[in-house]
Amino acid sequence: MLYAILCYDNEDVVGSWTKQEDDAVIAKLSVVTDRLAHAGRLGPVFRLLPTTAATTVRKGKEALVLDGPFAETKEQLLGVYLVDCEGLEEAVEAAQELARASSTNGCYELRPLSLFMPGAVAGP
């Protein structure tokens, strides 16, 4: 079984770390992730840019593009796509195509990455 582990924290506080503090936190976490990687159990790891860089595409007849992160509490996180895009325009296009292809309600939150490590796992 593959598990996604999602990180939540106060982005003001985490964002105010100095480079040294950030490196120290990453070094501590790397002890854990390195062990998982050696065992062939670690898939992609990535870090998101702050929510101020987020854009939300709300599904509907005309997919609506909104500034800011997903902010509803009545919907839940169900999945993640990772798409290589030239810029936001392409990312919005991809999300709008997905929105057209799925008949349900809901949103796609677009978050640019600040760090990406591809990792390798066998699959579920």
Add this chain to the structure above:
Amino acid sequence: MNAEPPDPAWIDRTLVCARPQVVGALLRYFRDLERAEEAFQEACLRALGHWPRQGPPRDPVAWLIMVGRNVTLDHVRRQARQQPLPDEALLSELDDAETPLADRLDNADYRDDVLRLLFICCHPDLPATQQIALALRIVCGLSVNQIARAFLVSDSAMEQRITRAKGRIGAGDAPFETPGAVERAERLESVAAMLYLLFNEGYSASGEQVRDRAPLCDEAIRLTRLLLRLFPAEPEIMGLLSLMLLQHARQKARFDADGSIILLEAQDRGLWNRTMISEGRALIDKAVRHRRRGPYQFQAAIAALHASAASPAETDWPQIDLLYRGLEQIQPSPVVTLNRAVALSKVAGPAAALDLIDPLADRLDGYFHYHGVRGAFLTQLDRRGEARIAFDRAIARARTPAEAAQIRQYLDQLASP
């Protein structure tokens, strides 16, 4: 409540980050800046006492507002009645009270609170440096000593300056009513201008000042990020944050070992902060979608093109020239034209660029960069005698030793065959 006690550094950071929202909310409540600041201090003291023992609250901002308000009300009542109330009883009720309070304080409240707090620092009677000093003290919570060092004055001089500025903004005309749409837009514009000034105080430092003043860039970025979170659909705020991030991303590459400026063309691009550049580019991408042009967006778009070039030769000068033309249209200024001339010299050659800036001679005669740029164009045209005169004028108008040193390099190059 978490089971694990939070570490002191986490508490420190949380208090610093919570400050604008908490002081803003307390100011709305008490309508008195001094009292709001004191209430925040009190709340922080309580937090330092309670959080390590009981774990951090779920919503630190709401906790601090609640405690700051209650402790201050308690002081006021005590002074009125000369009769003490037990503090611990008051605090033990907080856990129950915290959740409904957090629910009531939605984004809309915080948004106007933080904007108001920043806006009162932009009082038109205050000169720009005092606006910035006040924002650093009140909104960021920097110590008087830290601010004094950044502005190269003594602690007591800065203390006086801040006290006087606080007196000027007074309580009388502070804008406590919830602003309408037009007023909110005007406030945002003043605040954005002040934040960019704050950023530039840090960015323009060179030599030995960098250590004390570079943190001003971080503070400006932090406040602008907060502002954007509260006003997520404002393209000019996206542009401003993008601009700051793209400029600050070059920090490590901008100075040599002696603290002299390294020009963009000569910078080691490997030292540029890629994360900040990614964020800056993502933000300008977002802003452009709004199709509401503004000066910060143009400047950010130009900075993004520089940041995207793997080497100076790969810079998209035609596009930068176009963006400067756009900026000239909405914000005509000789300095913008001077900047466009640099882009034009790459696209159409130094003669065309020189033609563009010669008419600016009267208005920009006192400006260091005008003579520096003009000297560079003349050098490229091999008009060495005129170039030397232009560089001499630039040195005479240099504001810092680093600027003068930069021009001396050009003069040395002129002297060598």
